[in-house]
Amino acid sequence: MSIGSPELLEEHQKLQDGAIEFAQSELGKDIIRRDREEEFSREDWRKCANFGVLGMPVAREYGGMGLGITEVIAVMEGLGYGTSDQGLLFSINAHMWTSIMPISLYGTPEQKQRYLPRLSNGEWISANAASEPEAGSDVFSMRTRAERRGDHYVLNGTKTFVTNAQVADLFVAYATIDLRLGSMGVTGFLIERNTPGIVISKPLEKMGLRTSPMAEVVFDECTVPVSNRLGREGRGVAVFESSMEWERGCILANYLGLMKRQLERSIQYAQTRKQFGKKIGKFQSVANRIVNMKVRLDTCRQLVYRIGWLKEHGKPATLEAAVAKLHVSESLVANCQDAIQVFGGYGYMVEQQIERELRDAMGSTLYSGTTEIQRNLIATCLGL
Amino acid sequence: MSDPSTDQIKEEMRQYVLNEFLPGEKASNLHDDTPLRSSSIIDSVGLLRMIEFIENRYTIQVEAHEAGVENFDRIEDIATFIQNKRGAGA
Numbered sequence A: 001m002s003i004g005s006p007e008l009l010e011e012h013q014k015l016q017d018g019a020i021e022f023a024q025s026e027l028g029k030d031i032i033r034r035d036r037e038e039e040f041s042r043e044d045w046r047k048c049a050n051f052g053v054l055g056m057p058v059a060r061e062y063g064g065m066g067l068g069i070t071e072v073i074a075v076m077e078g079l080g081y082g083t084s085d086q087g088l089l090f091s092i093n094a095h096m097w098t099s100i101m102p103i104s105l106y107g108t109p110e111q112k113q114r115y116l117p118r119l120s121n122g123e124w125i126s127a128n129a130a131s132e133p134e135a136g137s138d139v140f141s142m143r144t145r146a147e148r149r150g151d152h153y154v155l156n157g158t159k160t161f162v163t164n165a166q167v168a169d170l171f172v173a174y175a176t177i178d179l180r181l182g183s184m185g186v187t188g189f190l191i192e193r194n195t196p197g198i199v200i201s202k203p204l205e206k207m208g209l210r211t212s213p214m215a216e217v218v219f220d221e222c223t224v225p226v227s228n229r230l231g232r233e234g235r236g237v238a239v240f241e242s243s244m245e246w247e248r249g250c251i252l253a254n255y256l257g258l259m260k261r262q263l264e265r266s267i268q269y270a271q272t273r274k275q276f277g278k279k280i281g282k283f284q285s286v287a288n289r290i291v292n293m294k295v296r297l298d299t300c301r302q303l304v305y306r307i308g309w310l311k312e313h314g315k316p317a318t319l320e321a322a323v324a325k326l327h328v329s330e331s332l333v334a335n336c337q338d339a340i341q342v343f344g345g346y347g348y349m350v351e352q353q354i355e356r357e358l359r360d361a362m363g364s365t366l367y368s369g370t371t372e373i374q375r376n377l378i379a380t381c382l383g384l
Numbered sequence B: 001m002s003d004p005s006t007d008q009i010k011e012e013m014r015q016y017v018l019n020e021f022l023p024g025e026k027a028s029n030l031h032d033d034t035p036l037r038s039s040s041i042i043d044s045v046g047l048l049r050m051i052e053f054i055e056n057r058y059t060i061q062v063e064a065h066e067a068g069v070e071n072f073d074r075i076e077d078i079a080t081f082i083q084n085k086r087g088a089g090a
């Protein structure tokens, strides 16, 4: 089945159609139970790896597919349309944008050689450990210390909200070499799961995206070789921000597919459900909700694909990524609420799966910088 | 690049800060001793960009331990730091 995106180039459309077919036939089985029980599917992760999803943005020389960002967006949109397991896609996004991408951009040739093939072929899962209990939006005020001792750094501190933590083989972590340096002390590290001193201390139960694991991670005298530093000492902000720009732009691409599927379902329901002797779609207030869903979807798609275009043409996309992140996340939540309202009481029932979509959507206004932080960023870019 | 004087560096840095962080502000309002970090004119990401600009423009390398407020809060300190680094590297 095709989403029918006339503005996609033929080759992008083909990729997307393949992704939809794959996701519909292979992913998201038993999602209602797995959501309830917070069960991550390693099997589906492997299937995604075999299909090539995990290595999409990775250069071919490191075992990836070397796709451009627009192609990646098209595939993610297709997966979002084809599967109901948005938790799995969230875990994949975290893996791609906050681990694979910074390693691709800032890793040494040895680091790329060691990690990118494993992260692309599904053998390893990665997690990003930046947030701390006292450092959320103000993430560069982090207090996790990295003390240099000879040819090692020793890390001590607590990270929270770490997506994929329980299943991760590699952590892209950030710590400061000196609190007095402020953000310029923050440094990136690649820490393998079997490194002594990593403790997955507390699993975190979430409102949505429940098939994506999350936990608190403690570094307790965690000894990391200097060769596992990611980027220059004190340049963690650059590493983190580069991954954030990709993440803000692309992490919501799968939700374009979800919004499209929700819109189709809502139209179909409004065309068949009758009350007061009429199809509910004939009531203007119901139709208007669906119209709003359509307008939001179309504007969101333009904003996300604009990032693809900008990045592929080597242009900066800081402002545009923040605009997209803000608008898509808020639109997604609004569309989920509208879909529930169109479905009436049935929309509120677990069986219809729209309530889960709303729960999944709510996180999008928080992660990768909250809605408020995106507004701050946009205002700054506008010179305010 | 011919060797710029400390005053030239100050002017270049003033223009950079005005363009990047204070569009519309008059140059006369940005003094050599205006605090940039502690007054929030420049945030974490802005500081990083400024340091990358300095590294490229003056072909110096700023080490992590040199990037604190003592060198990067005021235009006069930034200019002195750049001159010292360039002198040390020459």
Ligand SMILES: Cc1cc2nc3c(=O)[nH]c(=O)nc-3n(C[C@H](O)[C@H](O)[C@H](O)COP(=O)(O)OP(=O)(O)OC[C@H]3O[C@@H](n4cnc5c(N)ncnc54)[C@H](O)[C@@H]3O)c2cc1C
Residues within 6 Å of the ligand: A094, A127, A128, A129, A130, A131, A132, A135, A136, A137, A138, A160, A161, A162, A163, A164, A209, A363, A366, A367, A368, A369, A370, A371, A372, A373, A376
């Ligand atoms: C589903 C999910 C997955 C996540 N995955 C990861 C992960 O893998 N790795 C990781 O490191 N982190 C992760 N996070 C953490 C996420 O990045 C933080 O939740 C986010 O940065 C906000 O920090 P906080 O929760 O501490 O909220 P706070 O920063 O305490 O914010 C609380 C409120 O204050 C507002 N606020 C704060 N500062 C400002 C300001 N300057 N101006 C206006 N309003 C402001 C916020 O917008 C928010 O409304 C995840 C979060 C979620 C929800």
